[in-house]
Amino acid sequence: MEYSPYYNPELETMPRKELERLQLERLQHTVRHCMNAEFYRKKFAELGITPDDIKSLDDVRRLPFTTKEDLRENYPFGLACVPMRDCTRLHSSSGTTGNPTVVLHTKKDLDEWATAVARCLWMVGSRPEDVFQNSAGYGMFTAGLGFQYGAEAVGMLTVPAAAGNTTRQIKFIRDFGTTVLHAIPSYASRIYEVMREEGVDPRRDTKLRVLCIGAEPHSEEQRQRIEENLGVKAYNSYGISEMMGPGVAFECPQQNGLHIWEDYFIVEIIDPVTLEPLPDGELGELVLTTINREAMPLLRYRTRDLTRILPGECSCGRCHRRLARLQGRSDDMIILKGVNIFPIQIEKTLLKFRELATDYLITLETKEEGDTMTIDVELAADFSTDDFKALLALEKNVTRLLKDEILITPKIHLVPKGTLTVSDEKKAVRVKDLRKLF
Amino acid sequence: MTIHQLSIFLENTTGTLIQVLRHLKEAKVQLVSTTIADTAEYGILRIICSEPLRACEELKKAGVAVALSDVFALQIDNNPGAAADVVELFSRAGIGLTYIYTFLLRNKGILVFRTDKPELTAKTIEDNHLPTISEEELTV
Numbered sequence: 001m002e003y004s005p006y007y008n009p010e011l012e013t014m015p016r017k018e019l020e021r022l023q024l025e026r027l028q029h030t031v032r033h034c035m036n037a038e039f040y041r042k043k044f045a046e047l048g049i050t051p052d053d054i055k056s057l058d059d060v061r062r063l064p065f066t067t068k069e070d071l072r073e074n075y076p077f078g079l080a081c082v083p084m085r086d087c088t089r090l091h092s093s094s095g096t097t098g099n100p101t102v103v104l105h106t107k108k109d110l111d112e113w114a115t116a117v118a119r120c121l122w123m124v125g126s127r128p129e130d131v132f133q134n135s136a137g138y139g140m141f142t143a144g145l146g147f148q149y150g151a152e153a154v155g156m157l158t159v160p161a162a163a164g165n166t167t168r169q170i171k172f173i174r175d176f177g178t179t180v181l182h183a184i185p186s187y188a189s190r191i192y193e194v195m196r197e198e199g200v201d202p203r204r205d206t207k208l209r210v211l212c213i214g215a216e217p218h219s220e221e222q223r224q225r226i227e228e229n230l231g232v233k234a235y236n237s238y239g240i241s242e243m244m245g246p247g248v249a250f251e252c253p254q255q256n257g258l259h260i261w262e263d264y265f266i267v268e269i270i271d272p273v274t275l276e277p278l279p280d281g282e283l284g285e286l287v288l289t290t291i292n293r294e295a296m297p298l299l300r301y302r303t304r305d306l307t308r309i310l311p312g313e314c315s316c317g318r319c320h321r322r323l324a325r326l327q328g329r330s331d332d333m334i335i336l337k338g339v340n341i342f343p344i345q346i347e348k349t350l351l352k353f354r355e356l357a358t359d360y361l362i363t364l365e366t367k368e369e370g371d372t373m374t375i376d377v378e379l380a381a382d383f384s385t386d387d388f389k390a391l392l393a394l395e396k397n398v399t400r401l402l403k404d405e406i407l408i409t410p411k412i413h414l415v416p417k418g419t420l421t422v423s424d425e426k427k428a429v430r431v432k433d434l435r436k437l438f
Numbered sequence: 439m440t441i442h443q444l445s446i447f448l449e450n451t452t453g454t455l456i457q458v459l460r461h462l463k464e465a466k467v468q469l470v471s472t473t474i475a476d477t478a479e480y481g482i483l484r485i486i487c488s489e490p491l492r493a494c495e496e497l498k499k500a501g502v503a504v505a506l507s508d509v510f511a512l513q514i515d516n517n518p519g520a521a522a523d524v525v526e527l528f529s530r531a532g533i534g535l536t537y538i539y540t541f542l543l544r545n546k547g548i549l550v551f552r553t554d555k556p557e558l559t560a561k562t563i564e565d566n567h568l569p570t571i572s573e574e575e576l577t578v
Contacts, residue, residue: 379447384505386445386552387536388475388482413479415449416503 005316007122007154008115011263012318019319022263024057026291031063034297036081039074040064060266060289061277065300068101071242075099079296082106087295092140093241103242104295110149112292116247116261117150123252123259123316124210124235126180128155131207133178135187136215137163142245143215147182150247156180163187166194173206180210182237185218185226189358192229203231212237214246217328219348222358238326240303243288249323257310257322264292267321268300269309272330280309285330286323304329306342334431336364336371341406343430346375349405355383355394359420361429362410366436373410375402381417439563439570440508442490443550447503448474448481458483458502465496470576471541471550484539486511486550488577507552510559511576513569514547521549524568528553531562543576 006012014022031051034040043064044050053062071079076099080087089105105113126132132151138144138160151158161172169191172178183191188211195202202208208230213223214237227234238258239246248265249258260267266289269278278284286303306327314322327342334341343362350356357378365372377398385391395412403409448454455474462469468488474481487493490506497504514520521540528535538551548571553559563570 379503381501381503384445384447384503386443386482386484386505386507388477388480391447391480391482392477414447416447418501419449 003127005123006318007119012119012320014319016319019262020057023266023291026263027057027060027266027289028054030289030291030293030297031299033081033294034299037079039070039078040081040299057266060268060300063289063299065275065287065302066298067302068242068304071101072099076102077104079298080104081297082295091142091145091241091245101242103244105244106294109244109293109295112264113146113244113247114149114153116244116264117146118153119261120237120247120250121147121150121154121156121180121212123250123318124180124212124233125253126151126154126156126210130154130156130179130210131159131177132156132180133159133161133169133172133176133182135161135163135169135181135183135191142239142241143182143184146239146245146247147212151180166191167198170195170198170200173208174200177207179207180212181208181232182212184215185213185222186216186358188213188226188230188234189222192226202229208232210235212250214238217326217332217344219344219351220325221348221351225351225358236325238305238323240288240305242298242301242303243290244293248288252314252316252318254314254316257314257324259314259316259318259320260323262320265289266291267309267323269307270302272304272306278308280311280321283308283324283327304331306330306333332431334362334364334373334433336373337408339407341408345405346402346410347430349401350375350377350398352401353394353398355380356398357381357417361420362431364431364433364435366434371435373408374413375410376413376415376420378415378417378420383417439510439560441486441511441550441571441573441576442494443507443509444483444485444487444490444494444497445505445507446483446485446497448483450476450479450481454481455483458497461497461500461502462487462493465493467493467496468577470543471539471548473539475537484537486576490573508556509550509552510563511571512549512563513571514549516542516545516547520547524549527562527566527568528559531558533559533562543571546571548576 031054086106087104088107091103092100134147136143148160161169211232211234213234223234235251237246238249249260251258268287269284270287272285286305286307288301289299290297307323310322310324328344357380360377363374398412446458470486472485474483494504494506534554536552541548
């Protein structure tokens with residue numbers, strides 16, 4: 001059967017001018033709607049602005065920022081813009097420090113969310129004939145239900161396998177003929193490892209074709225290794241629970257940047273220190289304003305995620321601009337000897353070496369000679385040697401390539417496989433900062 | 439002329455050696471000779487043992503990074519200068535030793551080594567009729 005390459009052909013390919021007109025209309029509506037919340041009324045009063053001041057898209061810069069702290073301080077329902085009886089779902093993120101954050105949805109919000117995810121899945125080639133397996137955690141974690149409803153909107157047979165029990169995941173993939181899988185990248189690697197242990201060849205024994213990976217920052221090198229191992233095309237997914245969850249931005253078949261749905265969001269990249277907007281192409285913090293949400297619209301929400309907008313049009317024909325691969329969170333940035341370093345830069349360099357496994361630990365310490373970085377990295381399971389020269393040469397090559405990437409010279413410490421074991425369930429700890437701060 | 443040797447990459451920290459030795463004990467593998475080459479951070483543990491192929495599999499199963507390599511093993515007399523005479527032959531042939539270690543077995547000196555020119559080494563051993571020792575003989 002012949003399908004359109006687009007899930008919402010009109011909305012995905014409209015001329016920019018029309019898209020911007022739609023954005024302004026939705027922005028103005030959203031800002032007026034925000035006045036239903038005491039939280040926004042106060043903020044507007046402090047800035048001395050009213051909804052009528054928003055006359056162009058650039059006026060978004062006049063709006064107040066919203067932060068995670070705002071959500072915590074107004075826990076649980078302080079930012080709701082509709083009566084509780086109109087809300088049909090609540091998601092909440094874990095509250096490791098203080099209150100958790102709560103996000104409310106109306107029936108329409110949930111429909112729009114499902115549509116956004118369906119667009120993403122359709123974009124990477126999912127069709128009603130496919131079998132979709134979701135290995136994300138269900139419950140409060142938005143990637144569970146978020147992908148579930150999106151996949152159902154596409155019309156796929158959807159398997160809510162949820163997280164964990166890798167042997168059972170592999171059995172489902174084989175027995176149900178799963179063609180499209182969603183997993184966080186470290187778990188996709190785990191699935192491959194267990195397949196190998198169990199003698200399952202993903203190319204021969206499964207129908208896997210498409211893998212959606214997100215929720216953890218990962219490098220292009222890690223993507224390529226996953227694609228090669230599992231014999232699939234892997235597409236990068238970006239979501240944030242405060243916006244709704246998955247479906248915010250997603251790669252198209254070009255695998256060059258993630259289209260962010262601009263009929264859902266106004267996108268800004270700002271300098272996280274000066275809070276000034278940055279032009280397309282420059283790296284900064286992603287700031288999003290929701291423009292089609294009812295229950296809990298967010299104005300200029302500071303995601304803390306670092307990325308840049310890729311200038312230029314995409315050959316896939318979509319009018320929505322693309323975000324570059326996420327560089328990690330502004331909170332993850334390491335500043336060592338005045339140099340800004342992201343763990344993902346180190347990961348992508350380490351993954352260039354076949355002799356190394358995927359687990360590593362960056363340790364920052366204050367020593368006599370100043371602050372230092374040591375990287376413990378595991379040797380690959382099938383790498384062993386009788387030759388010291390080979391080990392020392394490997395250490396030297398890794399150090400040299402890292403220096404080219406991060407501009408300082410780390411101390412590389414090779415460790416046997418299994419030393420830095422990462423558990424299935426949790427996101428890996430990659431950085432230990434033991435520096436003495438003055 | 440060559441025998442199997444296990445090489446195991448270790449971190450140079452307390453407790454890493456005993457983990458490997460424990461696995462070998464559980465597998466009822468008998469050690470014939472061991473040596474560790476070390477830097478400040480790493481060590482390579484080299485082991486000559488009974489049933490090296492099975493020992494290697496057992497260690498792999500236990501998640502130990504182990505390499506199986508072929509090394510030369512010669513028997514020499516337990517006299518002063520015996521090792522020097524043998525090494526002299528290789529040196530003259532332009533062969534470089536990567537590493538060498540020795541131990542006594544039934545009052546014979548055993549020389550275990552690796553070189554940068556394995557084929558030439560084999561030829562030198564044959565041409566000079568140097569007495570080799572097999573794996574079976576080592577573990578009797």
